[in-house]
Amino acid sequence: MCTKTKYETIVGLEVHVQLSTKTKAYCRDKNKYGESPNSCISPVTLGYPGTLPKINSEVINRAIKLGIALNCKISKYNLYSRKNYFYPDLPKGYQITQDKTPICTGGYIEIPNKKINITRIHMEEDAGKSIHDIDPKNSLVDYNRAGVPLLEIVSEPEIRSTQEAYSYLKEIRKIVRYIGVSDGNMEEGSLRCDANISVRPYGSNVLRNRVEVKNINSFKNVMRAIELEVARQIKCYENNIDVNQETRNYNASDNSTTVLRSKEDAHDYRYFTEPDIPPVVISQKTIDEIKVTMPILPKQKFIFYTQKLKLSEYDSKILSNEKLFSEFFDKIIKHTKNYKSAANIMLGVVKSYLNKKSIQVNDLPISAINIAKLSDMLSEGKINKTVIENSIFPLMIKTMKSPQEIAVENKLFQIDDSCQIENLIDKAFKKFPQKVIDFNNGNSNLIGLFMGEIMRDSNGKLNPKKINEILIKKLKNEIK
Amino acid sequence: MKNHASLKEVQRDLFSNKTSCVKIVREFIHNISEKQHLNAFVEVFSDTALIKAKEVDDKIKNKNQGKLAGLVVGIKDNICYAKHTCTASSKILEGFISPYSSTVVDRLISEDAIIIGRLNCDEFAMGSSNENSYYGPVKNPINESYVSGGSSGGSASAVSANLCHLALGSDTGGSVRQPSAFCNLFGLKPTYGLVSRHGLISYASSFDQIGPIAKSIHDINKVMDVISGSDEFDNTCVGSLFGQQKISSQKRKRFAVLKDALEFNDLDSRIKKQFENFVKSLESSGHEINYISLPMLEYLVPCYYILTTAEASSNLARYDGIRFGFQSQDQCISSTRSLGFGNEVKRRILLGTYVLSEGYYDAYYIKAQKVRNLLQQSIKKILLKNDFIILPTTPNLPFKIGKKPVNPVKRYIEDIFTVQANLSGHPSFSFPYGDSIENGFKASIQIIGDFFKEREILNTVKNVL
Numbered sequence: 001m002c003t004k005t006k007y008e009t010i011v012g013l014e015v016h017v018q019l020s021t022k023t024k025a026y027c028r029d030k031n032k033y034g035e036s037p038n039s040c041i042s043p044v045t046l047g048y049p050g051t052l053p054k055i056n057s058e059v060i061n062r063a064i065k066l067g068i069a070l071n072c073k074i075s076k077y078n079l080y081s082r083k084n085y086f087y088p089d090l091p092k093g094y095q096i097t098q099d100k101t102p103i104c105t106g107g108y109i110e111i112p113n114k115k116i117n118i119t120r121i122h123m124e125e126d127a128g129k130s131i132h133d134i135d136p137k138n139s140l141v142d143y144n145r146a147g148v149p150l151l152e153i154v155s156e157p158e159i160r161s162t163q164e165a166y167s168y169l170k171e172i173r174k175i176v177r178y179i180g181v182s183d184g185n186m187e188e189g190s191l192r193c194d195a196n197i198s199v200r201p202y203g204s205n206v207l208r209n210r211v212e213v214k215n216i217n218s219f220k221n222v223m224r225a226i227e228l229e230v231a232r233q234i235k236c237y238e239n240n241i242d243v244n245q246e247t248r249n250y251n252a253s254d255n256s257t258t259v260l261r262s263k264e265d266a267h268d269y270r271y272f273t274e275p276d277i278p279p280v281v282i283s284q285k286t287i288d289e290i291k292v293t294m295p296i297l298p299k300q301k302f303i304f305y306t307q308k309l310k311l312s313e314y315d316s317k318i319l320s321n322e323k324l325f326s327e328f329f330d331k332i333i334k335h336t337k338n339y340k341s342a343a344n345i346m347l348g349v350v351k352s353y354l355n356k357k358s359i360q361v362n363d364l365p366i367s368a369i370n371i372a373k374l375s376d377m378l379s380e381g382k383i384n385k386t387v388i389e390n391s392i393f394p395l396m397i398k399t400m401k402s403p404q405e406i407a408v409e410n411k412l413f414q415i416d417d418s419c420q421i422e423n424l425i426d427k428a429f430k431k432f433p434q435k436v437i438d439f440n441n442g443n444s445n446l447i448g449l450f451m452g453e454i455m456r457d458s459n460g461k462l463n464p465k466k467i468n469e470i471l472i473k474k475l476k477n478e479i480k
Numbered sequence: 481m482k483n484h485a486s487l488k489e490v491q492r493d494l495f496s497n498k499t500s501c502v503k504i505v506r507e508f509i510h511n512i513s514e515k516q517h518l519n520a521f522v523e524v525f526s527d528t529a530l531i532k533a534k535e536v537d538d539k540i541k542n543k544n545q546g547k548l549a550g551l552v553v554g555i556k557d558n559i560c561y562a563k564h565t566c567t568a569s570s571k572i573l574e575g576f577i578s579p580y581s582s583t584v585v586d587r588l589i590s591e592d593a594i595i596i597g598r599l600n601c602d603e604f605a606m607g608s609s610n611e612n613s614y615y616g617p618v619k620n621p622i623n624e625s626y627v628s629g630g631s632s633g634g635s636a637s638a639v640s641a642n643l644c645h646l647a648l649g650s651d652t653g654g655s656v657r658q659p660s661a662f663c664n665l666f667g668l669k670p671t672y673g674l675v676s677r678h679g680l681i682s683y684a685s686s687f688d689q690i691g692p693i694a695k696s697i698h699d700i701n702k703v704m705d706v707i708s709g710s711d712e713f714d715n716t717c718v719g720s721l722f723g724q725q726k727i728s729s730q731k732r733k734r735f736a737v738l739k740d741a742l743e744f745n746d747l748d749s750r751i752k753k754q755f756e757n758f759v760k761s762l763e764s765s766g767h768e769i770n771y772i773s774l775p776m777l778e779y780l781v782p783c784y785y786i787l788t789t790a791e792a793s794s795n796l797a798r799y800d801g802i803r804f805g806f807q808s809q810d811q812c813i814s815s816t817r818s819l820g821f822g823n824e825v826k827r828r829i830l831l832g833t834y835v836l837s838e839g840y841y842d843a844y845y846i847k848a849q850k851v852r853n854l855l856q857q858s859i860k861k862i863l864l865k866n867d868f869i870i871l872p873t874t875p876n877l878p879f880k881i882g883k884k885p886v887n888p889v890k891r892y893i894e895d896i897f898t899v900q901a902n903l904s905g906h907p908s909f910s911f912p913y914g915d916s917i918e919n920g921f922k923a924s925i926q927i928i929g930d931f932f933k934e935r936e937i938l939n940t941v942k943n944v945l
Contacts, residue, residue, distance in 0.1 A: 043580050047798040049573065050560045050582060050679040052714050084794050084836075086813055093797020141802070270836035272845060275685035275791055277715050 007199040007237070009230050010207065011165055012157035015172055016150050017182045018126065018190035019062050025125045025149035026053030026096060033188050037142040045147045047091030052276050059149040060280060062181040063103045063123050064290050066151055069179050069297055070118055072107030076282050080123075080274035085267050089128035089141050097124035099271045103282075109155070109175075110299060111167035117156040124150050145189075151181070157196065157207065162223040169193060169222055178298060178323045186218050193222055197229045199237070209245040213257055216250050225250040228257060301326055309339040318347055328361045328368060335372035338379035345375055348385070349393045366396050374403040386460035387412050414463045421454075421462055421470050428453045429474075439475050447471065481507040483642055486696035487551050490645065494540055494550045501533035501540075501550050501594060508552055508596055512643045518619045520628075520637040522557055524597040525564060532594045539592060546592030548706055551699070553588055554644040556635050557598040558605055559690065560679040561585045568681045569613040570603045572820030573805040582679020583714070584648060584690050584707045591706045596644050600634030603822045604796065605655055605683045607631050608894055609884050612824040617881050620662060622920040626878040629659030635693050636663040646694040646703060652683045653784055654873075654898025656691040657910035661873040661924030664912040667693045668700050668938070669898075671931045672905035674719035675704075676711035682795040684788035685716070687902040697911075697942050704934060725935040728867075733940055734768040735759075736866035740777040741897055747875045754914040754923035755872050762944060772862055772869075777900075779851055781892055784899040785828075786835050786848035793832030796825070827888065852903050859904045863930045868937065871897050873910040873924040877917060897926065907934045911941055 024031050027044035044051045060078075067074050081099035102122035108115045128146035132139050153172065159165050173184040173191055184191045198210040211233070216225045229248070236243050247266075248257040261267075296304075298320040305316035320326050325346075332342045350371070354361060374392065377383045383392060383403075395406045407413050415421070428450050429436050439446045447468075454467055482499070484490045493499045509529075512521050529552070539545040555561065558568040560578035562585075567573035585595060602612040610618040610633025618633040620626040621641035628637040632649025636659035639647050649656040651669035660667025668691045675690045682688060692703045708722035737759060742752060763769050801807030801816035808815040821829070835844035862869060874897060885891050901908035907929055912922040929937040 046803050048579070048804065049566065049568070049576065049681040049798070050558075050578070050677075051580075052678055052716075054713060054715060082794050084797060086797065086800065088800070088802050088813070091798060091803065093800065094794050268838045270794070270833065270838075270841075272790060272794070272836055272841075275716075276682075278718075 006201060007230070007234050008202050008204075009160055009162075009226070010157050010198045010200060010210075011159035011226055012196040012210075013153075013155045013159060013165060013168060014194040014196070015153045015155075015169065016126075016192040016194075017066070017153065017172070017176050017184070018192075019059060019149040019151065019181055020183050020190070021056060021058045021062070021149055023056055023058075024147040025056050025059050025123070026147055027051075028054075029147065031148050032144075033190070035144055037140075038144060040144040041146070045091065045143055047093070053096055053274075055277060055280065056149065059123055060103070060282065061290060062149075063121065063151055064282065064287060065179050065294060066153075066176065066181055067104035067107065067121060068287075068291055068294055069175050070104070070107040070109060070121070070153070072104035072118060072121060074282060074287050075101055075103050075105065076284075077101060078103055078280040078282065080277040080280075081271050082274050083124075083269045083271055085269060087127065087130075088139070089130045089143070089146065091128065091143060091146055095125055095127065096274055096277070098122035109168055109171050111164055111171055114164065116158050116164070116168050119154045119156055121151055121153050124152060126150050157198075157210075162226045165195065165226055166219060166223050169219060174298060174321065179295060180323075189217070192217065195222065195226055195229070197226055197233070198243070199230055199233045209243045211243065211245070212247045213250050214247060214260065217252065221250065221252050224255055225257065228255060232257070295323060295327075298326070305343075309333070309343075311339060311343050315343045315347060318351075319343060325361045328364075331368035332372045332375065335369050336375045338375045341379040342372065342375040344385070345371060345378065345388065349389050353393070353397070365400060370396060370402050377403055377407065381463055381465070382413050383407060384414055384460065384464055386455065386464075387414070390460060412461060415458060415461050418466070418470060421467055422474070424454050424457050424462070425450070425467070425471055425474050427457065436475065447475075450475075481511065481642070484645070486698040487548070487645065487702050488698055490550045501536045501552075502530060504550065504552060505529050505533040505594060505596065508644055511641070512597070512638075515621070515641050515643060518621060518624070518628075518637050518641055518643075519600055519616055520618055520634040520641065520643060521554065521597045522567075522569065522600050522615045522634070523565060525561075525595060528564070529594050529596045532589070532592075536592045536594065546590065548588060548591040548593040548702060551588075551593045551702070552596050552645045553593045553703075554596055554599045554635060554638045554647040555585065556601050556605075556632050556647070556649045558601060558650055558681040558683075559585060559598075559648055560681070561595060561598075564598070566598065566681070567614070567805075568604045569601050569615055570821065570825065571614045571806055572799045572801075572817070573681075574820075576805045578679075580679065583676035583711045583717075585679065587707050588703070593703075593706075599632070599638055599647055599649075601649075602631035602633065602655075603825050604681065604792070605631040605650055605652055605688075606792070606824050606828055608654065608658055608891065609879070609881075610634065610637075610659070611881065611884060612822055614822060619881065620878055622663060623878075625880050626919070626921075627662065627881050627884070629662030629878060631655040631659075632693065633659050636660055636665055636667070639663070639665055639693050639695060646692055646699050648690055648703075648707075649693050650680055650683075651689050651691050651898075651902065652687045652788060653895050653902050656693060657873050657898050657908060657924075657926055658895070660693050660910050661912070662878040662921070663693075664920075664922045664924075665693050665695060666697055666700055666912075667691060667910045668704065668934065669901055669908045670704065670708065670722075670934055671719060671907040672902075673716055674708045674722065674907070674932060674934065676707075676709075676714040676717040678711055678713035678717075682791075684791040685795060686791060687784075687788055689902075697938050700909075701935070701938055708934075719932055722934055725932060727936050727939050732766055732768060733868065734770060734866045735762055736770050736772045736862050736869045738777070738869060738871045739771050739773050740775065741871040744777075744875055744896065746893065747872065748877060748917075750917045751872050751875065751877070751923040754917070755870075755925060758913050758925055759870075765944065767944075770866055772866075774858060774862075774900075776851065776855060776858065777896065780855065780899050780903060781896050783848040783851040783855075784895065784903055785831070785892055786844050787852065787903075789828040789832030790836050790845055791832070793829045793836065796821075796829055824888075855900065856904045859900075859906060859928075863906075867929065868940065869928040870925060871928075873897060873926040877919075877921045877923075901926075901928050906931060907937060909934070909937045909941060911945070913945075
């Protein structure tokens with residue numbers, strides 16, 4: 001039996017979400033990525049003698065938002081704690097975090113075909129950044145990041161594959177972006193992930209020693225790090241070597257992990273209640289007020305699109321995935337009942353235009369109302385997709401006029417007149433007499449050839465459905 | 481130099497042109513240099529004090545001076561003042577110049593008080609005799625071979641020797657009240673949360689409060705009015721303004737006397753006698769006296785030392801030599817701390833680290849928290865039936881410099897009467913009572929009231945003295 005299929009992968013993820021608040025968690029210093037080193041620092045950030053933390057209520061609001069989005073229970077009574085350890089980039093010598101009373105508990109994240117339960121979400125602050133590779137003689141510290149607010153989302157060990165870990169992380173990124181608490185950028189470190197990994201033979205219920213892998217900084221590396229660690233552990237078990245409970249560092253440069261510290265060297269963080277911050281009590285009223293401001297989440301939108309608008313699952317998923325895109329679609333459907341056409345336009349010509357230009361939908365120079373009108377025209381058969389793609393949509397962007405005006409001015413309305421269609425069919429038959437014979441001998445694929453020819457001849461203005469109808473009849477000699 | 485009894489007299493002379501702030505400050509600077517051997521001041525801010533004095537004199541001329549115009553204040557060396565050195569009397573903060581001012585200093589200056597310098601104290605406010613200072617011990621002006629008390633020893637010594645009108649100290653377990661008592665002065669530990677701790681170098685965050693040491697109740701009133709009240713930089717500072725506290729019209733007060741304190745083995749019988757005299761005088765003035773018991777008294781000192789050292793071990797972690805203060809030559813965190821901290825500070829960091837460690841946390845830290853909660857409930861109960869609790873401030877009179885007990889536990893026990901108010905957060909005021917017992921030293925009594933009842937306490941003491 002292949003060893004890989006003998007073992008089950010068990011993963012729990014600790015995801016750190018950096019909040020995109022204007023200021024830091026416990027002072028008014030600017031919270032901004034990419035500023036020049038040590039420019040967003042005050043005595044509070046630097047932990048100067050006599051300075052005290054001051055709560056940023058926006059951090060609490062965003063934690064509640066995320067908790068609601070992930071179906072968690074929000075704790076009414078919140079204590080802050082200190083996690084004590086020495087490190088040059090930790091200015092106070094402790095991190096303000098939450099220990100026994102995380103702001104959110106329970107909850108879950110849905111990935112394809114599965115729910116991953118969440119243990120807790122708690123608020124904490126980021127540390128500064130130690131830099132060892134700029135100055136050959138000294139280590140440098142940039143404290144801009146120190147005190148930046150974080151939410152740590154801890155999952156239950158219910159992730160069973162690299163693919164599930166990837167989906168879980170992607171879903172978190174989608175949600176934090178959707179509700180606007182974080183920009184969810186893994187490259188800039190605003191989404192970071194540690195993985196607790198163990199393996200066990202299939203059928204076993206026992207959780208074996210787990211290894212925490214840190215420093216995973218991209219979606220791809222989450223999968224690579226887990227794969228690597230799973231393989232390492234399987235190899236250990238297969239060779240009767242114990243897997244130690246330890247913390248390992250993932251090195252992206254050579255796709256390897258190295259021991260950071262063993263269980264014996266594990267820190268005793270000496271957690272205790274932060275005496276500088278009194279307990280924060282969150283009222284039901286606050287939670288309710290935040291609930292009202294919550295955007296409709298992708299999952300709810302998906303259900304709405306599929307069940308109420310009767311759109312396909314595929315279309316609904318893409319439409320609901322990104323917040324701005326989906327909000328634009330919601331504006332369109334306020335002005336039209338032709339949902340399917342609107343979806344086709346959004347996912348076709350609009351999306352490819354946005355991709356080509358690398359812009360967001362709010363930069364599209366066309367109003368939702370005009371897209372709605374366009375959808376109506378398409379549904380009613382006044383124009384067809386080809387005309388939209390080739391003529392109307394480009395002109396809408398260029399002229400900002402309504403699709404109706406453009407269609408009138410440029411005579412782009414679809415031709416329904418049977419006579420005119422028949423004439424063009426006859427013209428095509430004359431051009432390819434042999435193909436007519438071939439068709440009648442059984443080569444039904446030739447329909448496409450005639451359709452193309454006729455559409456081209458009419459500049460795409462003919463109603464394709466109608467051409468198809470008449471063409472078949474004519475080919476089969478049902479009409480002359 | 482004229483020895484003004486209170487700010488009222490200072491301002492009377494200032495407003496009638498009999499003296500000027502510049503003159504007063506010059507005289508204090510002169511006194512300080514004459515009394516340098518007391519070791520009360522570790523630095524005199526002559527330049528900034530004189531500049532401010534000139535400014536206040538001009539304001540007085542224009543009749544737009546602040547409430548504390550002319551009040552010359554010394555600050556304990558753990559209270560930050562922008563652009564001035566502040567070291568908590570520790571080597572580890574050698575050369576540290578604060579980039580910002582504490583809220584108390586800001587508020588004092590905006591009401592035209594003049595900050596004249598920083599005052600010696602026990603390192604990081606850890607101690608009760610000012611013998612743990614990097615700058616050496618402070619002498620008691622009443623008898624210079626005796627300690628000034630601590631940890632705000634420099635503050636008490638300076639006021640007592642007439643080196644400034646009033647001094648700010650900080651009180652974590654008695655550090656304002658005990659040196660006040662040792663120097664025959666008035667000292668107030670406000671309700672936890674009445675005065676902002678922003679800019680006070682933390683020892684134990686949930687205990688620390690800044691408080692004034694003065695020669696008159698009047699001056700304490702004046703300064704509290706200015707420095708109290710909520711502060712955007714301190715989450716734990718919630719108190720409304722001291723000046724807005726109501727004073728009850730009820731003349732007859734109910735005093736609870738702590739029997740357990742009077743029965744304490746090591747209480748000096750002469751202090752006990754003075755205290756009993758005070759109780760008698762209260763009775764004869766028609767006040768109600770209730771003898772009550774607080775059996776947990778003997779647990780308060782251990783409880784206090786577990787909780788304060790736990791918080792201190794964390795609060796002092798920031799002194800690593802990387803961003804400010806002293807750094808050892810090898811630039812290592814461990815050697816910086818080994819060389820930078822004094823013995824008592826190290827002892828308390830170790831003790832605090834120990835009680836928070838895995839396996840000991842529940843036995844020490846959690847248990848001490850429970851005792852603290854129980855105490856808070858007991859005090860609350862007592863204060864439902866009484867207006868105040870009274871007990872001696874210290875069990876003993878000052879001892880000679882260098883004669884403190886070698887055993888730290890014996891030293892800690894001396895804090896038995898003062899730690900209670902910090903554990904429960906209640907305000908406590910210490911005042912000298914009666915004549916000298918020995919070498920000019922008087923007994924002191926402290927009066928504890930309900931939360932945010934400082935004005936009531938001060939007013940009552942004024943009326944019964």
